[in-house]
Amino acid sequence: xxxxxxxxxxGRPDPGVLLAPPARPGDPLDAIDTPALLLDLDASxxxxxxxxxxxxxxxxxxxxxxxxxxxxxxxxxxxxxGAVGICVQKVGEAEGFAAAGVRDILVTNEIVSPDKCxxxxxxxxxxxxxxxxxxxxxxxxxxxxxxCASAGSRVDVLIEVDVGQQRCGVETPSQxxxxxxxxxxxxxxxxxxxxQAYHGRAQHLRGAGERAEAVARAxxxxxxxxxxxxxxxxxxxxxxxxxxxxxxxxxxxxVWTELQAGSYALLDLDYRANAVDPAAPRLRxxxxxxxxxxSRRAAHAVLDGGLKSFAVDxxxxxxxxxxxxxxxxxxxxxxxxxxxxxAPLALGQRVILDPGHCDPTVNLHDWIVAYRGNTVEAVWPVxxxxxxx
Amino acid sequence: xxxxxxxxxxGRPDPGVLLAPPARPGDPLDAIDTPALLLDLDASxxxxxxxxxxxxxxxxxxxxxxxxxxxxxxxxxxxxxGAVGICVQKVGEAEGFAAAGVRDILVTNEIVSPDKCxxxxxxxxxxxxxxxxxxxxxxxxxxxxxxCASAGSRVDVLIEVDVGQQRCGVETPSQxxxxxxxxxxxxxxxxxxxxQAYHGRAQHLRGAGERAEAVARAxxxxxxxxxxxxxxxxxxxxxxxxxxxxxxxxxxxxVWTELQAGSYALLDLDYRANAVDPAAPRLRxxxxxxxxxxSRRAAHAVLDGGLKSFAVDxxxxxxxxxxxxxxxxxxxxxxxxxxxxxAPLALGQRVILDPGHCDPTVNLHDWIVAYRGNTVEAVWPVxxxxxxx
Numbered sequence: 060x061x062x063x064x065x066x067x068x069x070g071r072p073d074p075g076v077l078l079a080p081p082a083r084p085g086d087p088l089d090a091i092d093t094p095a096l097l098l099d100l101d102a103s104x105x106x107x108x109x110x111x112x113x114x115x116x117x118x119x120x121x122x123x124x125x126x127x128x129x130x131x132x133x134x135x136x137x138x139x140x141g142a143v144g145i146c147v148q149k150v151g152e153a154e155g156f157a158a159a160g161v162r163d164i165l166v167t168n169e170i171v172s173p174d175k176c177x178x179x180x181x182x183x184x185x186x187x188x189x190x191x192x193x194x195x196x197x198x199x200x201x202x203x204x205x206x207c208a209s210a211g212s213r214v215d216v217l218i219e220v221d222v223g224q225q226r227c228g229v230e231t232p233s234q235x236x237x238x239x240x241x242x243x244x245x246x247x248x249x250x251x252x253x254x255q256a257y258h259g260r261a262q263h264l265r266g267a268g269e270r271a272e273a274v275a276r277a278x279x280x281x282x283x284x285x286x287x288x289x290x291x292x293x294x295x296x297x298x299x300x301x302x303x304x305x306x307x308x309x310x311x312x313x314v315w316t317e318l319q320a321g322s323y324a325l326l327d328l329d330y331r332a333n334a335v336d337p338a339a340p341r342l343r344x345x346x347x348x349x350x351x352x353x354s355r356r357a358a359h360a361v362l363d364g365g366l367k368s369f370a371v372d373x374x375x376x377x378x379x380x381x382x383x384x385x386x387x388x389x390x391x392x393x394x395x396x397x398x399x400x401x402a403p404l405a406l407g408q409r410v411i412l413d414p415g416h417c418d419p420t421v422n423l424h425d426w427i428v429a430y431r432g433n434t435v436e437a438v439w440p441v442x443x444x445x446x447x448x
Numbered sequence: 449x450x451x452x453x454x455x456x457x458x459g460r461p462d463p464g465v466l467l468a469p470p471a472r473p474g475d476p477l478d479a480i481d482t483p484a485l486l487l488d489l490d491a492s493x494x495x496x497x498x499x500x501x502x503x504x505x506x507x508x509x510x511x512x513x514x515x516x517x518x519x520x521x522x523x524x525x526x527x528x529x530g531a532v533g534i535c536v537q538k539v540g541e542a543e544g545f546a547a548a549g550v551r552d553i554l555v556t557n558e559i560v561s562p563d564k565c566x567x568x569x570x571x572x573x574x575x576x577x578x579x580x581x582x583x584x585x586x587x588x589x590x591x592x593x594x595x596c597a598s599a600g601s602r603v604d605v606l607i608e609v610d611v612g613q614q615r616c617g618v619e620t621p622s623q624x625x626x627x628x629x630x631x632x633x634x635x636x637x638x639x640x641x642x643x644q645a646y647h648g649r650a651q652h653l654r655g656a657g658e659r660a661e662a663v664a665r666a667x668x669x670x671x672x673x674x675x676x677x678x679x680x681x682x683x684x685x686x687x688x689x690x691x692x693x694x695x696x697x698x699x700x701x702x703v704w705t706e707l708q709a710g711s712y713a714l715l716d717l718d719y720r721a722n723a724v725d726p727a728a729p730r731l732r733x734x735x736x737x738x739x740x741x742x743s744r745r746a747a748h749a750v751l752d753g754g755l756k757s758f759a760v761d762x763x764x765x766x767x768x769x770x771x772x773x774x775x776x777x778x779x780x781x782x783x784x785x786x787x788x789x790x791a792p793l794a795l796g797q798r799v800i801l802d803p804g805h806c807d808p809t810v811n812l813h814d815w816i817v818a819y820r821g822n823t824v825e826a827v828w829p830v831x832x833x834x835x836x837x
Contacts, residue, residue: 227743
């Protein structure tokens with residue numbers, strides 16, 4: 060096959076027509092082009108109000124996790140409802156939220172490539188921007204410092220501590236101390252803000268007691284590291300972590316200063332499989348995916364969304380109408396079977412499904428169709444796939 | 449929370465900066481920004497040549513399935529290498545490939561909404577366009593006919609027969625005959641081209657014998673439906689189906705006239721788990737995902753791509769270096785552990801992983817970085833997520 064003679068890469072990957080939104084404000088739900096991501100605003104607003112109220116009552120700030128929805132318009136609503144800012148996992152996400160006007164962003168992740176460090180350092184030059192990221196190795200500190208020196212900016216740093224997640228993070232106080240000293244040496248370009256103490260797995264333990272125990276262990280580790288840093292003269296002004304699945308535990312621990320909840324504005328089947336903590340407000344399912352019946356017979360119907368519309372890492376989606384059972388997905392199809400009492404579905408009929416895992420499901424869609432009752436209220440763009448870089 | 453006062457939806461969902469490609473032609477692989485989707489052109493070209501040669505030898509046309517890669521530039525290469533055209537699953541994909549110049553497109557799926565029928569009918573008005581779609585219900589025929597009458601165009605139709613997939617498709621010859629008559633009545637706007645006889649599951653049966661049996665049963669069903677239609681005076685000029693996992697079987701069956709293979713240009717771990725058919729050429733792994741080590745300790749390393757870079761519906765990705773084992777993914781992380789003899793990985797080092805399932809993995813990326821040896825040759829755009837509509 061010949062050597063590629065394509066023109067040089069410039070501009071956009073696709074004809075604009077393909078990015079047309081699936082609905083317009085004022086449309087009835089039955090006019091939405093499918094597959095489409097839906098957000099029930101009444102449910103989402105109620106969830107946001109409930110979690111924010113509980114965090115405020117416990118003296119915690121809410122730093123809404125933008126990784127859950129990647130939607131700048133939704134982040135601005137969470138900030139209007141009291142969140143101090145947002146957190147994200149990627150520099151590309153930080154750039155997208157910053158472009159929409161968000162001015163307090165924490166990257167809850169390690170950055171190591173010089174190019175990405177420079178992009179973050181440049182974001183820090185935006186007027187009014189307060190920005191931070193995590194480190195667990197002196198090399199990350201060194202590269203961030205060099206990038207900030209080059210950009211003439213300052214980035215705050217949280218030392219990530221492994222409080223049970225067994226992923227990133229330092230394991231011993233002496234590692235944390237060495238990093239804190241490296242951060243101090245990089246002043247004024249870097250400043251130690253505190254600790255990242257995130258235990259994502261704890262949020263998905265099914266029993267309320269298991270979650271409480273895991274968070275208590277995480278809190279003990281965070282306390283130990285805070286004490287070691289403070290004894291050595293390093294101020295620890297923030298300890299950031301927690302999330303939707305375990306926030307009553309973090310709120311009650313007296314260690315965390317801010318809560319990194321994201322899924323609470325959306326919800327999914329995996330969080331709903333948790334045994335309810337009596338201390339937590341009931342969160343409602345706000346996120347859905349609308350599909351259309353494109354084929355049907357007596358024993359099943361076939362919907363026009365599959366693995367390219369639903370992430371299945373935490374299980375299959377479920378029909379919002381519980382009289383229909385999802386039996387399988389392929390790239391662009393979901394097969395559903397009727398249970399006792401199911402009303403027949405017509406060819407062309409639209410149905411809504413609840414996703415297994417909200418974050419990677421939103422990442423499969425370009426738009427969030429926000430609705431109340433039977434009417435579309437707004438259509439919000441989602442950051443592109445490239446925001447993972 | 450207040451009613452949404454966002455400006456009306458217009459234009460693009462994101463700042464253009466986020467869509468910058470992860471590499472430029474001529475870059476060494478170590479300069480690629482991660483996570484990034486990679487295509488080894490030597491492997492892909494060899495796979496394309498081998499499958500096309502076997503299909504030609506068996507008298508079958510290759511209709512390359514664009515759902516696998518959603519990449520117009522790659523489709524044009526497959527056509528240059530002998531494919532008669534492409535197939536897709538969605539009208540949005542058809543629009544994207546048509547915009548890039550592809551002029552023979554089959555939508556291997558049922559379309560039922562009047563809007564989507566009209567979009568397809570409009571595509572059929574493009575000069576030189578040959579377009580077709582599938583039906584399994586008279587309502588789809590009626591709506592397609594109305595759309596083509598409105599657009600002043602003609603669309604070819606394949607009647608989908610359920611040959612074992614148990615998803616879409618008619619189940620009895622009498623259903624097929626009723627649909628064929630409806631198509632005839634819709635002339636000149638619709639024309640019966642033949643049958644869609646696709647058995648995707650057969651491709652993923654592990655044993656070569658199991659695959660051969662499943663395809664033989666599918667062939668028998670397709671023959672029965674062809675005979676019924678021909679006896680009633682309907683010409684069946686094409687029988688389309690088959691794919692990468694089972695193409696030697698379809699090639700030898702004497703029923704299919706064209707092969708809908710897509711994954712062969714990419715490959716994935718799921719296809720590689722099949723026992724090799726001695727009649728099939730060995731296909732090479734061409735698709736990969738490059739990531740960077742962002743955190744590490746003695747017992748594991750953490751990579752900067754997770755569920756938003758790899759589809760895991762068919763299993764976890766695998767490190768191309770077999771001395772490292774993938775132990776878990778979260779949204780933006782993959783944790784890997786060293787096995788016997790593993791060389792240490794440096795912080796910031798780039799590594800390549802092979803995906804479990806190619807189609808939904810490509811769908812997570814904006815760009816394909818096509819390379820030979822250690823050098824980037826081209827960077828090709830992937831159709832946007834909205835192409836699922």
